Amino acid sequence: MAEDNSLIELENTELRYFLKGIEKRYGYDFMGYSKSSLKRRIQRYLVQTQTKTLNELLPVLLKSDTAFVDFLQNVTVNITEMFRDPWFYKSLREKILPSLASYPFIKIWHAGCSTGEEVYSMAILLQEAGLLNRSKQYATDINPQVLSTAKKGTVSLQHMKEYTQNYINSGGVQEFSQYYNVADGKAYFDDSLKKNMVFAVHNLVTDQSFNEFNLILCRNVLIYFDKELQSKTIHLFTESLIPLGYLALGSKESLLFSADSAQYEVTDSKSKLFRLKPKV
Numbered sequence: 001m002a003e004d005n006s007l008i009e010l011e012n013t014e015l016r017y018f019l020k021g022i023e024k025r026y027g028y029d030f031m032g033y034s035k036s037s038l039k040r041r042i043q044r045y046l047v048q049t050q051t052k053t054l055n056e057l058l059p060v061l062l063k064s065d066t067a068f069v070d071f072l073q074n075v076t077v078n079i080t081e082m083f084r085d086p087w088f089y090k091s092l093r094e095k096i097l098p099s100l101a102s103y104p105f106i107k108i109w110h111a112g113c114s115t116g117e118e119v120y121s122m123a124i125l126l127q128e129a130g131l132l133n134r135s136k137q138y139a140t141d142i143n144p145q146v147l148s149t150a151k152k153g154t155v156s157l158q159h160m161k162e163y164t165q166n167y168i169n170s171g172g173v174q175e176f177s178q179y180y181n182v183a184d185g186k187a188y189f190d191d192s193l194k195k196n197m198v199f200a201v202h203n204l205v206t207d208q209s210f211n212e213f214n215l216i217l218c219r220n221v222l223i224y225f226d227k228e229l230q231s232k233t234i235h236l237f238t239e240s241l242i243p244l245g246y247l248a249l250g251s252k253e254s255l256l257f258s259a260d261s262a263q264y265e266v267t268d269s270k271s272k273l274f275r276l277k278p279k280v
Helices: 002-008 012-026 035-048 054-063 065-075 086-100 117-128 144-152 157-169 227-240
Strands: 106-111 135-141 154-156 180-183 186-189 197-201 213-218 241-249 264-268 273-276
Touching: 012 035, 012 054, 012 065, 035 054, 035 065, 054 065, 065 144, 086 117, 086 157, 086 213, 086 241, 086 264, 086 273, 106 117, 117 135, 117 157, 135 144, 144 197, 154 157, 157 186, 213 227, 227 241
Parallel strands: 106 135, 106 213, 135 197, 213 241
Antiparallel strands: 154 186, 180 186, 241 273, 264 273
């Protein structure tokens, strides 16, 4: 398509002008995102809104908060599922939760939580390990709309067969259906899973650490950042972990490009689970 080529070949100065306008008006800094991935998502949005150029789109977004929210919803990546990569959750069950059980209270941060499926998956793990009542999960995302969905704790029933199999493959031994109720074609997670969840907008690019955590999960977010922003984000997590706290990344992510990599030891290489070394 002609539009695809025109956008993919945009001069960096044109894209930079557009992104700087967004940052100045709304405080969202996309400069450190992977340019090829960001361009593809913006291109789809241009086609969807029948807008020809970035120069035409920018004033619309700057003048209308509603238009910007729609833009944000479409260009941020919100792909998730319950017990995604079941072997990862099995490793959490067997290698991480027994260690966390030694703490009187457990704080977990889901950075880039999207619509919350990962948060509810963790709540089920904590419940089955007898740790839910002495834990708190902080779920954050840059996108307010996906956070609103996450707070509701609803999932389309069409996904539940897959999620049930994921749960079983992760080592779950209960009836998965006991964790949700069904109405209007949706699964509603039980309120008991929600009681120790806090949902909030947080921008990994511009915002600072806000607590000390035993475990931070940021899976399949860093792949959309360039190497410099990946390193900056890992440092934010390092500053946010307690000594000997755990960090979980996505299957295609690593600590290789981080200046903090030497501060971690590998807990499970396949599951991309790392532990912060004690400070000397």
